[in-house]
Amino acid sequence: MALLEIKDLHATVGDREILRGINLTVNAGEVHAIMGPNGSGKSTLAQVLAGRELYAVTEGSITYDGKDLLELSPEDRAREGVFLAFQYPVEIPGVSNMYFLKAALNTIRKHRGMEEYDAMDFLNVVRDKMKIMKMDQTLLNRPVNAGFSGGEKKRNEIFQMAVLEPKLAVLDETDSGLDIDALRIVSAGVNAMRAPERAMIVVTHYQRLLNEIVPDYVHVLAEGKIVKSGGKELALELEAEGYADLYDETEAVSRV
């Protein structure tokens, strides 16, 4: 059974339809890249998977690990192992990273029937993962994302992913705003998380991230639909030829 099965997914924001019939199957252990031009619906798909209420699903289904994902609240999805690395991580002044992440981890552990961590256990768990992400430990005492640089925020997202150990990780434009060094650190963190029991969906506009995180499959999203699927070489084709041709082939009618 596939870990994730999306069938004919339609989603709207307000009265605007953004996703117009997405079909996608992801198995455990696979890394799928979703590429596409701006406004194609990539981020919407990522947010819909995480349960953002801003978007209304009007048609279709998402089955995750045998469950109807759309029936679950955002927190229950997270507890079941869905993780979204945000394109724009939210700043939360007044809540320390440490408190936040410990609360998140313990909620998820409790849900999985595991014992909750005390402060010492927690520190031991996070220490190694911070090293991988080349993050300073003082960051734990700072408020969540507040005053972080763009790169620090993205590293913090992948660090959270490493701590929470999801089954399905959705990375929304994790490469945006990163210089090449930061991109390598973030990618190394992601690659360290690749495992037979874990799937990843990597949403990106650019091919350069996929040099670092090499996907098993690449899908091209345009105007709310997957218009092309292939192996990792598809990303290179797109890099060379751009997205322009896609519209001509598939959406000429609707664009007129």
Next chain:
Amino acid sequence: MTAVSEQTGAWLELFTNQLPAPAWLAPLKNAAFARFSELGFPTTKNEEWRFTNVAPIARTKFAAGRQGVKAAKFAKGPIQLAFANGHLVSRPESLPKGLEAGSILDDSAAAMQHLGKHAGFDENAFVALNTAMLADAAFVRVARGAVIEEPIEIFFLTTGTSQATAVHPRVLVVVGADAHCTIVERYVGTGEGVYFNNAVTEIVAGDRAVVDHYKVQQETVNAFHISTLQANLGQSATFASHSISLGGALVRNDANTTLSEGSDATLNGLYIVNGTQHIDNHTKIDHAMPHGTSHEVYKGILDGKSHAVFNGKIIVRKDAQKTDSKQTNKNLVLSDNAVVDTKPELQIWADDVRCTHGATIGQLDGEAMFYLQSRGIGKREARSLLTYAFAQDIVDRVKVPALRDSLEKMLFEKFHEHDQ
């Protein structure tokens, strides 16, 4: 006029039934009662009381606060004065050099010099009433140049019983030039019945003195709490007031400070209300002389059908050039039925000044909620966490570690209990 005399008439009995006051105090009390009788309780037609209707206080017949309640179990600070229903029940056994902390009756000469001289009762009926009913008061005096490290806690315990009682807590703090001290006023209520705490605090800070004042109000949900703080600052004196309001059915705090040349005033506040609680914070910062600075941050969290009022008056007088003043009021509204009225009131008569103000009324940030939820944190806990975070920066400004810890604990419990 009829209405006024009806309301104040009930108080005449209480006023005349008091134990005889010392000769030095009686004239002040008599004058105050006369003024109270003229003023009567304010109505919402009075601009200063537009959003706060004190009719529930005006129409209640109160008895005097009962004696014989022990507050000893609350005594935990090393320097603490404890009052139970207005009566001084415990005082510190020893005091550091340079500090007096006791009753105004201990030192009438010093008290006479300042009592009623700072918190005027010409305009404010509640201050007039407090002064008229004054029987005992906390008196703190710090000698010139003395630095008192330990906070001086003044504790007011009030019990609500079947008979509604009125208590008029009074504090006088006189800080000499170059002296430093920290004052913590705590108001705690017990019992089910209605009671009325009508408090007045006068603080005089000498030149270059540094005074931190904390007021933590945890009255019961059936209590009326009206308070006036008046702090008069000497040249280059530094004064900070932190007002934390958690309890009470009907609460009005006036925090006023008058600056001299080069003085620095901070007025911070946090109010957390729920149910049908009403909280009104009026502040007045009077820049009377040049080169003064003032900073003000009041934050409120409202739930249920609560109502909060903030009125921040800043006066910059003609001579007060080079004044620098900043005022902020932020409100977090958690329900659809809570109401906030916020009003900056700037009166600027000097031309070379910098005054800024801002007020916000908002709800919890939806994106932050989603971010927390997307990490597995439940909706309720996410709500508590963000609400707590909103209050956090006021609590962070509390410099007394024990007080800060207890506030953190209190808030944490409050927002989690709120979830149940």
